[in-house]
Amino acid sequence: THFGYAATDGKHFWLAPRVLRLGQSYLGGARLPRLVQPFIQQVSMMCGETVNVSVLDGHEVVYVARSNPPRLVSIGYHVGARAPAHVVTPGIAMLCTFGNDALDAWIAGHEFTGFTAQTVVDPAKFREDVRSARALSYWTTTQQLDLGLCGIAMALIDRHGECKGAIGMTLQTQSHTPEDMVQRLLPLLREAAQAMRPLL
Numbered sequence: 001t002h003f004g005y006a007a008t009d010g011k012h013f014w015l016a017p018r019v020l021r022l023g024q025s026y027l028g029g030a031r032l033p034r035l036v037q038p039f040i041q042q043v044s045m046m047c048g049e050t051v052n053v054s055v056l057d058g059h060e061v062v063y064v065a066r067s068n069p070p071r072l073v074s075i076g077y078h079v080g081a082r083a084p085a086h087v088v089t090p091g092i093a094m095l096c097t098f099g100n101d102a103l104d105a106w107i108a109g110h111e112f113t114g115f116t117a118q119t120v121v122d123p124a125k126f127r128e129d130v131r132s133a134r135a136l137s138y139w140t141t142t143q144q145l146d147l148g149l150c151g152i153a154m155a156l157i158d159r160h161g162e163c164k165g166a167i168g169m170t171l172q173t174q175s176h177t178p179e180d181m182v183q184r185l186l187p188l189l190r191e192a193a194q195a196m197r198p199l200l
Contacts, residue, residue, distance in 0.1 A: 023080055032165060033065040033079075034200055036156075039192045040067040040167065047169075047188055050076045053156070054090040055165045055168040057082070059110050061091045064165070076170035086112055086126055087119055087144040089151035090166035096133035097155050097163035103130060138186055140178045148173055152181040152187055158200035167193055 001008055003188065004018045040051040044067040054077075061084075062075045064166040072199070085091030095103060099106065104127075112121040120126050132150040133139035153168025167189050 009187070019079060030064065032200075036065050036165075036167070037067065039196050040065060043067070043167075043188045043192050044069050044094050046158075046186055049169050049171060049185070051167065051169055051189075052076055052090070053167050054088075054094075054153075056085060056091065056094045059085055059106070061085050061088050061094075061166075077185055079159055080143070083145060083173060084111075084113060085136060087115055087141075089139050089141045089153035089170075090168045092139045093129055093134050093153040093155045093166040093168065094163055095130050096137075096139070098130075101105070103127065115144050115145050117145055120144065138189070140181055142173060142178065148175060148180070152189065154186070154193055156200060159198050163200045167196075 001013065005016055005022070007014050007016045008014075015156060032055070036053045040053060044051045048069045050069060051067045052063050054061045054063045056062075058154065060082045063079055063081045063083075066076070066079050075090075083091075095106065098106065107123050107127055110123075112126065113119075114121045120129060129139070138152065138195070140150065140152045149170055150173045151168055151170045153166045155163045156165045156167055158164050162185040169181075169185060169189070176185075
């Protein structure tokens with residue numbers, strides 16, 4: 001309250017608009033968003049789709065960088081947006097880098113809320129999906145959070161083999177099948193991830 005990040009009526013407290021400066025300060029000063037921006041911009045120009053980089057914050061995915069294609073309609077999540085990790089592709093892409101014990105602990109502490117008929121809400125099925133993603137080194141989802149949207153993502157691994165985030169795309173299901181995403185878009189994501197690896 002003293003610094004203006006909260007307000008009070010003497011009995012109750014609530015956040016003030018100034019608290020948004022904290023998030024903007026991170027996005028403006030953090031190394032990862034600045035580092036990845038040229039790479040995702042190039043991918044976006046090559047395929048005409050919106051490309052995102054996100055990180056895992058506990059049980060949520062936070063989108064920290066975004067590159068929009070030169071078109072009027074942009075699909076996906078804005079910088080600073082959060083989503084439950086079990087319903088967005090980057091969440092599974094990052095969780096597949098966890099060891100089995102760490103993954104089991106994460107699943108045990110997660111609330112598997114359903115958003116559409118396609119949302120995976122069974123922890124055992126989710127664990128199976130994450131292990132499948134581990135074998136593939138990427139993942140695709142369809143209409144798990146929003147009807148009409150699908151996605152593809154893969155983890156960003158640094159030169160020490162540690163996951164630093166995920167690179168991915170959110171797309172319209174009417175324009176992209178899982179096969180199309182894997183054949184046409186995955187090679188671009190994989191090339192960008194490999195190019196970024198020595199810099200992460």
